Amino acid sequence: MSDNNDNLVDFTLIKLKKLRSEYLQLRMFDTVAVIEYAIDLYEQGKAKIEWRKGNPYLVDVVEDS
Numbered sequence: 001m002s003d004n005n006d007n008l009v010d011f012t013l014i015k016l017k018k019l020r021s022e023y024l025q026l027r028m029f030d031t032v033a034v035i036e037y038a039i040d041l042y043e044q045g046k047a048k049i050e051w052r053k054g055n056p057y058l059v060d061v062v063e064d065s
Contacts, residue, residue: 012049013042015056 020035038058041047048060 012051012056013039016042016049019056 016035016039020032020039023031023035038047038049038056041058041061042049046062046064047058049056050059051057
């Protein structure tokens with residue numbers, strides 16, 4: 001049986017990766033590191049992203065116990 005989510009597009013992840021690329025070009029490496037951290041947590045399901053005025057914001061992080 002196939003997974004029903006096979007064709008879903010994660011626009012949050014696309015936007016985060018686009019922002020990472022843009023800040024990398026600007027050589028803003030501290031910001032790139034923060035975005036990469038957010039991407040990592042989001043992909044692991046340990047963070048929630050909220051959209052504000054067209055931009056993603058990390059709003060909830062699940063800490064490992």
